[in-house]
Amino acid sequence: MQVSAQYVREHLDDLIDSAEPGDEIEIARDGTPLAKIIVMPKHQCAATELHSGADHNGNPHGSKRIILGAGRGELRVPSDEEWKAMDKELEDLMLNGPLFPDEAR
16 A cells, blocks of 8 residues: 555554554655555564563553662672682683583583
């Protein structure tokens, strides 16, 4: 389907609501194609919502609200002594551990 840029400005919501997955809507100005809208299948829309942080209407984060600082206190940063102990353990594994861990069994 080909529509004018002016029609898209005035009726974008209607175009999206009436489109089926896989439909292509070509946007033209003075009969010259400028852009194409391709309606994604539902499963791709869900993945896009997860990545973009927007719901299917383009609203940021849908109906969920993200509260900055809500996870405060959930994560503990190791002390210097703990970091050194972890480094020592990793060094020991790398230098003294088996070359192929499956063979150690």
